[in-house]
Amino acid sequence: MGYWHSRGLRGSQLEECINQSNKIYMDQGLAVVQKLPTSIKPVELDPARGTIKLAYFDEKSTVDYMGNVQGIPICFDAKETNEKRLPIANIHSHQMDFMSAFDRQDGLSFLIVWFKLFDEYYLLPYETLRTYWDAAQAGGRKSIPYAAFEARYKIGRSGNILVHYLEAINTYLNTKGE
Numbered sequence: 001m002g003y004w005h006s007r008g009l010r011g012s013q014l015e016e017c018i019n020q021s022n023k024i025y026m027d028q029g030l031a032v033v034q035k036l037p038t039s040i041k042p043v044e045l046d047p048a049r050g051t052i053k054l055a056y057f058d059e060k061s062t063v064d065y066m067g068n069v070q071g072i073p074i075c076f077d078a079k080e081t082n083e084k085r086l087p088i089a090n091i092h093s094h095q096m097d098f099m100s101a102f103d104r105q106d107g108l109s110f111l112i113v114w115f116k117l118f119d120e121y122y123l124l125p126y127e128t129l130r131t132y133w134d135a136a137q138a139g140g141r142k143s144i145p146y147a148a149f150e151a152r153y154k155i156g157r158s159g160n161i162l163v164h165y166l167e168a169i170n171t172y173l174n175t176k177g178e
Helices: 012-027 093-104 126-137 166-175
Strands: 032-035 040-046 051-057 065-069 072-081 085-087 108-115 120-125 143-145 154-158 161-164
Touching (some): 012 032, 012 072, 093 126, 108 126, 120 126, 126 143
Antiparallel strands (some): 032 065, 040 051, 108 120, 154 161
């Protein structure tokens, strides 16, 4: 792995768990979901190690993951926090724009959030995210409190699936519109 002078590799532990879960989902024929690569431009290399020492992001990315779950198109971003809240600053306007466009096409957009403090994972539906995002843009609260994450969308582990988010998607789809 490269040595970075940026904060671009935040969330890599969460992403690794999701990647492992996605591989199992694919192997079991449950879903096809892939991590989208982020384009980078190397600036400084370490020839002795054959690694990138300094780089910058070439262009704005959309979300971390896209795929299909039994005929349902999904896109989501993985976020983690060490606090009892998810700062809105961790979510970028280009990500919101993409999730909004995806949602308008009847895709399912959401975040998977890892509260490291509690070692708990949650699915945060786009609609809930949008409410907090819009409020923050209008000068309101600049974070989403832990209490806003619904227990019914808590993501658990199932056997060797570390972040078994398909159950939370199913719950969300069954309760959407309540």
